[in-house]
Amino acid sequence: MLAEVFNHTGTVDLRFLRPVRPGDTITFTGKVSGTSKEANGAKVSVDIEVTNQKGNTTGVGQGSAIVPNAFLPPEDL
Incomplete structure (x- = not known):
């Protein structure tokens, strides 16, 4: 689900x-x-780490997306 949200x-x-x-x-x-509330959902920020098959960190970064209200639990609305 999160991948689909990030895609859009x-x-x-x-x-x-x-x-x-x-x-x-x-x-x-x-x-x-x-996380922060937005008019149409919640903005979710993530720290990203990329590792290879040996466990070595090959990349780092950040991401964020608006998660629509339809995907949020009632207590987060």
Whole structure:
């Protein structure tokens, strides 16, 4: 669900720290770093880390997206 929201309402700023080569497996993880109410939902900010199959950090960044009210639990409206 979050990937779909980012695709339509989000931005990602990512910086690679080391090369990623053909055959590497990279994994993106995100940790919520903040939220704020918006007229049409909630803005969610995340810190992003990219690691390769050896566990080395290959990239870092931030992202944010507006999560529409329809996806928010009632207590967050």
